[in-house]
Each structure stands twice: as C-alpha cells, then as structure tokens.
Amino acid sequence: MSRPYNFSAGPAALPEAVLEQAREELLDWNGAGASVLELSHRGPEFMRAAEKAEADLRTLLSVPDDYAVLFLQGGATTQQALIPLNFAAAGQPADYVLTGHWGATAIKQAQPCVDARVAADTADGGYRGLPARADWALSEGAAYVHYTANETIHGVEFDHIPEVGEVPLIGDFSSSIASGPLDVSRFGVIYAGAQKNLGPVGLTVVIIRRDLLTRTGQARAPILDYAAHERAGSMLNTPPTLNWYLAGLMFQWMLDEGGVEEFARRSAVKSQMLYAAIDGSGGFYRNTVERSARSRMNVVFSLHDENLDARFLEQARAVGLISLKGHRVLGGMRASIYNAMPVSGAQALAEFMADFQQRNG
Amino acid sequence: MSRPYNFSAGPAALPEAVLEQAREELLDWNGAGASVLELSHRGPEFMRAAEKAEADLRTLLSVPDDYAVLFLQGGATTQQALIPLNFAAAGQPADYVLTGHWGATAIKQAQPCVDARVAADTADGGYRGLPARADWALSEGAAYVHYTANETIHGVEFDHIPEVGEVPLIGDFSSSIASGPLDVSRFGVIYAGAQKNLGPVGLTVVIIRRDLLTRTGQARAPILDYAAHERAGSMLNTPPTLNWYLAGLMFQWMLDEGGVEEFARRSAVKSQMLYAAIDGSGGFYRNTVERSARSRMNVVFSLHDENLDARFLEQARAVGLISLKGHRVLGGMRASIYNAMPVSGAQALAEFMADFQQRNG
Numbered sequence: 001m002s003r004p005y006n007f008s009a010g011p012a013a014l015p016e017a018v019l020e021q022a023r024e025e026l027l028d029w030n031g032a033g034a035s036v037l038e039l040s041h042r043g044p045e046f047m048r049a050a051e052k053a054e055a056d057l058r059t060l061l062s063v064p065d066d067y068a069v070l071f072l073q074g075g076a077t078t079q080q081a082l083i084p085l086n087f088a089a090a091g092q093p094a095d096y097v098l099t100g101h102w103g104a105t106a107i108k109q110a111q112p113c114v115d116a117r118v119a120a121d122t123a124d125g126g127y128r129g130l131p132a133r134a135d136w137a138l139s140e141g142a143a144y145v146h147y148t149a150n151e152t153i154h155g156v157e158f159d160h161i162p163e164v165g166e167v168p169l170i171g172d173f174s175s176s177i178a179s180g181p182l183d184v185s186r187f188g189v190i191y192a193g194a195q196k197n198l199g200p201v202g203l204t205v206v207i208i209r210r211d212l213l214t215r216t217g218q219a220r221a222p223i224l225d226y227a228a229h230e231r232a233g234s235m236l237n238t239p240p241t242l243n244w245y246l247a248g249l250m251f252q253w254m255l256d257e258g259g260v261e262e263f264a265r266r267s268a269v270k271s272q273m274l275y276a277a278i279d280g281s282g283g284f285y286r287n288t289v290e291r292s293a294r295s296r297m298n299v300v301f302s303l304h305d306e307n308l309d310a311r312f313l314e315q316a317r318a319v320g321l322i323s324l325k326g327h328r329v330l331g332g333m334r335a336s337i338y339n340a341m342p343v344s345g346a347q348a349l350a351e352f353m354a355d356f357q358q359r360n361g
Numbered sequence: 362m363s364r365p366y367n368f369s370a371g372p373a374a375l376p377e378a379v380l381e382q383a384r385e386e387l388l389d390w391n392g393a394g395a396s397v398l399e400l401s402h403r404g405p406e407f408m409r410a411a412e413k414a415e416a417d418l419r420t421l422l423s424v425p426d427d428y429a430v431l432f433l434q435g436g437a438t439t440q441q442a443l444i445p446l447n448f449a450a451a452g453q454p455a456d457y458v459l460t461g462h463w464g465a466t467a468i469k470q471a472q473p474c475v476d477a478r479v480a481a482d483t484a485d486g487g488y489r490g491l492p493a494r495a496d497w498a499l500s501e502g503a504a505y506v507h508y509t510a511n512e513t514i515h516g517v518e519f520d521h522i523p524e525v526g527e528v529p530l531i532g533d534f535s536s537s538i539a540s541g542p543l544d545v546s547r548f549g550v551i552y553a554g555a556q557k558n559l560g561p562v563g564l565t566v567v568i569i570r571r572d573l574l575t576r577t578g579q580a581r582a583p584i585l586d587y588a589a590h591e592r593a594g595s596m597l598n599t600p601p602t603l604n605w606y607l608a609g610l611m612f613q614w615m616l617d618e619g620g621v622e623e624f625a626r627r628s629a630v631k632s633q634m635l636y637a638a639i640d641g642s643g644g645f646y647r648n649t650v651e652r653s654a655r656s657r658m659n660v661v662f663s664l665h666d667e668n669l670d671a672r673f674l675e676q677a678r679a680v681g682l683i684s685l686k687g688h689r690v691l692g693g694m695r696a697s698i699y700n701a702m703p704v705s706g707a708q709a710l711a712e713f714m715a716d717f718q719q720r721n722g
Binding site: 003004006008009010011012013014016019020022023026027028032033034035037038039040041043073074075076077078080081108109110112113193195200201202219220221222223224236237238239240241242243246320322323 | 364365367369370371372373374375377380381383384387388389393394395396398399400401402404434435436437438439441442469470471473474554556561562563580581582583584585597598599600601602603604607681683684
C-alpha cells in the first residue's frame with residue numbers, strides 16, 4: 001500500500017486495483033484504439049461494458065427481475081426531485097422519515113411538488129438515533145414512504161428495513177448500498193449516488209419496482225421521466241460513459257472480493273474497531289450516537305478538546321491517514337469506511353488514535 | 362500519433378496530451394495522495410481546480426461578468442427540461458427554431474411545461490438548410506427563443522447569431538462551443554454538453570445572463586433551479602469532479618493551443634478539406650446540405666452506393682480512421698471534427714476518401 005488510507009466521505013476512495021486498471025486502459029480501451037471516454041455510448045464496445053455493469057450490479061445486489069436498474073446523472077438529490085414527479089400526484093401526501101441532514105434535504109426537494117409530510121424526525125435529539133416505529137405518523141393515501149438508510153454526516157444508520165405495509169418504501173442508500181445483503185423486494189425504489197460504496201462520482205443508480213413505472217405522476221419532461229429512461233436502457237441521452245465504466249470495474253472488483261456478504265463482514269470489523277477505539281478512550285474521543293443506530297459506514301467522533309483537532313489531522317496525514325476532517329455541520333472528525341477501505345486502514349486509524357491519545361492525553 | 366484518428370460525434374476524442382496528463386495523475390493528483398475522483402469536492406485541492414476551470418473557460422469564451430457559468434450534470438437534454446421551468450411561466454409561449462434532430466428534442470422536453478411553439482422549421486426540406494429569418498413566426502410575449510447552433514446529425518450549422526430583438530436568445534451549443542469567437546452578450550443562455558468540443562462526457566456547461574436568474578419560472582425542486590446552483594457555485598450537491606477536472610485540463614489545452622481564434626482557423630481548414638473531397642468526387646461521395654449551412658463540426662456524407670459502406674468503414678479503420686459510421690437517423694458516414702481533431706486527421710481522411718474512390722470508383 002503506497003498511497004495513504006483515504007477516509008473521504010465522498011467522493012470516496014476506490015480500490016487501487018480499479019484505478020490501476022483504469023490507468024492502464026485510459027488511452028486505449030480493449031483495443032478500441034481510443035479511450036472509453038472517447039467512444040459512442042451506442043457503439044458495441046461501450047454497450048457491452050454497460051450491459052455487463054448492469055448484470056454485475058444485479059448479481060451483487062440480488063436485484064429481482066421485476067425491478068428496473070437505471071444508471072443516471074444528477075446525484076441522489078436529483079432523484080429526490082424526480083421521485084415525487086414520477087410517483088405522486090400533485091398535492092398527494094408523501095411521508096418522510098428524517099434521521100439526519102440528508103433526509104432533511106430529501107423533503108426539501110419534494111416540497112414544491114407534493115404534500116411532503118414529516119412522519120418521524122429525530123432533529124430534537126440532534127439526530128442521534130432512530131425514531132421508534134410505533135411513533136411514526138404515516139399518512140392515509142401516501143404516495144410512498146421515504147427514509148435515509150445511512151446518514152453520512154450524523155453517522156446514523158438503520159440496521160433493519162422499516163415495515164410500512166403496502167405503501168412503497170423508498171430508500172436513499174447512497175452511503176450504504178452494497179455494504180451487506182439487502183432484501184430489495186421490500187422496496188419500491190432504492191437509489192444511490194455511486195461516489196461512496198459503488199465507486200466513482202458522477203453516476204447514480206436507481207432501482208425501481210417496475211409496476212411503479214406505470215404511475216402517472218405529474219407533468220414532466222421526458223428526461224425527468226423514469227419510465228422513459230427505462231425504455232431507453234438509461235441512454236435517453238448521452239450517459240456518463242466514463243463514470244459508468246468505472247462503476248463497472250468496481251462492481252467486478254466487489255464480486256471478486258466475495259460480494260456483499262464479505263463487505264458486511266468487513267464493515268462490521270472496521271466499524272467495531274473504530275467504535276472500540278472511541279469507547280475505550282475514557283472520553284478522549286467521543287461519539288454520541290445511540291449504539292444501535294451507529295453507522296457502519298461513517299464513524300463520526302470528536303476529540304475531548306477541539307484545540308487538538310488541527311494537530312490530530314496533521315499527524316494523521318503524516319502517517320498516511322487522510323480526509324478525516326468532519327463535515328462542517330458537526331465539526332470534529334469523520335472516518336468513512338466504505339467498501340474500498342481495507343480492514344488494515346481501519347486498524348491503522350485505531351492504532352493512530354491510541355497513539356495520539358497517549359501523546360496528548 | 363500512435364492512436365487512430367477518432368471521428369466520433371460524441372463522446373468524442375480528447376487530445377492525447379490531456380489523456381496522458383490524466384493518466385499520469387490518476388492515482389496521485391498534485392501530491393494529494395489520492396486520485397482527483399477520490400477527494401471531497403469541497404476540499405482545497407478540488408476547489409482550486411474547479412475555480413481555475415471556470416476562470417479558464419471564461420477566458421476562452423470571453424464570458425462577460427454579468428453571466429454566470431455553471432458546471433452541471435444531466436447533459437443538454439436536461440437543460441432543455443430546466444429552461445422552461447426556470448425561465449417561463451406555466452403556459453407562457455416560448456419559440457423554437459428547428460433545424461434538425463436536436464432542435465426537435467429540445468421542444469419535446471419543453472412541451473409539458475410551456476406553450477412551446479415552432480417559430481421556424483426545416484423538416485420539410487429534410488433539415489438541409491437554415492430557415493430564412495424573415496419567415497420566423499416569433500410569438501408575442503415569448504419567454505425566450507431557442508435554437509440549435511449546430512445540428513450534429515444533420516450537419517447543419519448557423520454561421521451567424523440570429524437577431525431576435527429583446528427576447529432572450531437561448532442557444533444549444535453542445536457541438537460547436539469554443540470552435541470560434543462568439544459574442545456571448547447576444548445571448549440569454551448558452552448551454553453545451555461537454556463531450557464534444559469541451560472534452561469529457563458527464564459534464565454540461567450552462568452560461569446564463571444573471572438577470573434571467575431572477576425570473577420566477579415555475580414550481581420546482583431546488584436541484585432543478587439554476588439560481589440555486591449559481592448561489593452554490595455549482596456545488597449544490599456533489600458535482601462530477603472527475604469530469605470537471607478533465608474539462609479543466611481541456612480548457613487549459615485549448616488556451617495553450619491559441620484559443621478560439623485558432624480553433625476557428627483549424628475548423629475552417631478541416632471542414633473545407635473534407636467538403637472539397639466530397640464535392641470533388643464527381644458524385645462518389647455526397648453531402649446534400651446547402652453550402653452556407655454546412656457544419657464545420659460534423660461533415661455528413663453518403664457513398665453513391667451504400668453497398669460500399671461496410672468496406673469503407675473497414676478499410677478506414679485499417680488505416681487508423683475510426684468512428685466514421687453515420688447516425689442511424691441518416692445512415693451513411695459522419696466525420697466529426699471537434700477541437701481535439703488535428704488538421705492532420707482531416708487530411709488523412711480526405712486522402713483515404715480519394716484513395717478509396719480510386720480503388721472502388
């Protein structure tokens with residue numbers, strides 16, 4: 001490992017093997033005589049790569065056949081705008097469960113187009129846990145229920161799929177997709193920006209139960225219509241071929257490494273290692289999220305004295321641990337440990353944390 | 362030149378120097394210890410690159426200060442959906458001038474949200490010329506006038522900026538931006554998918570006269586709002602950093618090569634070389650676009666006998682000339698000669714065409 005361990009929350013680290021392959025092929029891809037980013041998306045070379053990427057993602061996530069898989073642009077936030085346009089009538093209620101910053105973003109995107117309601121919210125507690133299911137106020141006639149599976153800023157993760165009955169459940173899985181087995185059939189829609197667990201920035205994966213594609217929704221341009229994207233094989237217009245290709249390399253790598261079961265195992269090991277380092281520090285490091293809601297992806301922590309923050313970051317960098325600065329909303333530190341982060345990276349960070357405490361405690 | 366000359370219409374060729382630099386930096390960018398696609402868009406490294414890219418594009422295109430420059434996702438087609446949402450009231454008329462396939466796409470995206478009207482149309486003539494300005498039927502109270510500066514499929518290009526009075530003029534410059542000097546101040550909005558003249562796929566440039574950002578438009582999510590993107594410096598959500606970085610390398614390369622004046626000169630040389638090869642072939646090759654409307658970017662032509670098409674493509678590939686197959690709408694051939702295509706590439710194609718004719722004429 002010559003490069004530092006990169007704990008960026010996203011855009012996040014990719015496996016060195018994936019980057020090496022991309023570098024190797026950057027000027028001449030598969031003998032095409034051109035880079036993957038210089039070829040028509042409708043040419044045979046790219047079409048093969050695109051189809052393989054979709055097939056591999058379906059295998060990786062065990063996506064049932066009655067679900068469409070779309071490769072789109074615009075990030076998770078754009079999907080948050082398209083979801084009400086596609087799946088709700090104007091003024092119809094839609095329920096949102098807010099467990100952190102990104103849930104709050106999701107409802108803001110929906111408000112101009114539906115009667116977006118907060119079904120449950122942990123803002124008063126500072127987004128440190130999950131709202132008890134019994135307290136959710138679900139609406140009669142709701143178009144869907146939306147929640148955020150993992151909150152990257154607050155470090156809060158659902159460890160289960162919430163039960164909402166017949167109403168389609170929509171999950172923002174941007175920061176936890178492919179980190180473990182998931183029963184896709186429990187969802188109406190799953191969406192995820194790729195730049196965390198799935199690899200490259202500039203691509204968004206949307207998985208939709210096909211019957212939802214027949215919903216009328218609201219007046220919208222064809223390019224804002226999921227059914228139109230599905231009919232066009234995600235090539236309604238020029239897709240981000242370079243990003244799609246990189247995601248394909250990443251899907252292959254994840255399958256080669258053992259699939260989501262293996263990443264569930266690694267995620268548990270990595271996150272437990274870091275939470276143990278925090279909890280065992282006697283208050284030198286702190287994480288205030290309820291234990292059952294702690295994220296396996298984003299371990300947020302603060303130092304007992306914030307005057308030490310700059311030194312912590314500087315010394316971490318010196319030993320090859322980068323991008324640990326917390327989000328500006330919370331300050332402190334954040335270690336994002338997505339699929340590309342090896343167990344050795346979490347171990348190196350835990351050891352550095354102990355060492356730093358010894359020298360500064 | 363070890364790689365073939367790539368005439369792809371988009372995603373299109375990039376200069377080898379740009380790809381070489383991207384390859385060189387792919388695993389460790391500017392000493393950051395990570396790839397550009399593994400770093401936070403809000404970190405100092407990427408922020409510097411993003412700002413430099415915008416400054417360089419402003420220099421390259423001589424963008425006046427009262428214009429915002431946005432770096433977005435979704436391609437030109439998404440902008441065609443956002444333009445009416447942002448700049449027109451519901452039901453307000455908006456005028457569209459259709460000179461080919463992409464103008465027809467633009468109006469389709471607008472129709473769900475405005476009273477989109479065809480002000481002029483050359484479909485009856487098979488999109489082979491420009492509609493005389495005197496015949497345009499502009500609407501009273503139109504929100505804007507939209508046209509397509511260059512039609513990549515039909516090979517039709519405006520050689521002038523149409524005069525439309527006080528109504529904001531909106532131009533789709535996806536396939537001709539930065540190919541010559543352009544008086545930006547004559548426009549309300551200029552937009553362009555980057556994957557042709559500007560380089561990488563997965564990024565769209567939108568240039569907006571700032572006073573238009575105060576228009577009310579129609580109810581829309583913040584992520585579909587240009588003013589919100591402008592306030593956030595095109596970082597309302599995670600931007601496609603890799604693609605933005607590649608565009609920045611391309612802007613720098615275009616400035617180093619001599620800027621848009623130089624690309625205007627090269628475009629004239631390249632396109633004249635190919636049209637001369639067609640016109641001088643005694644009907645062996647054919648282009649039916651009116652001479653004054655012929656594109657400098659996309660030279661479409663057919664062989665007098667379409668049974669020769671496959672042989673033409675195969676032999677062209679054998680001598681290092683690739684991606685010449687025409688769009689499925691028209692068939693035949695298309696040579697796209699954007700900024701990254703050197704004059705030597707057009708020359709090699711013209712020589713091959715003469716040679717092929719001699720052997721098959």
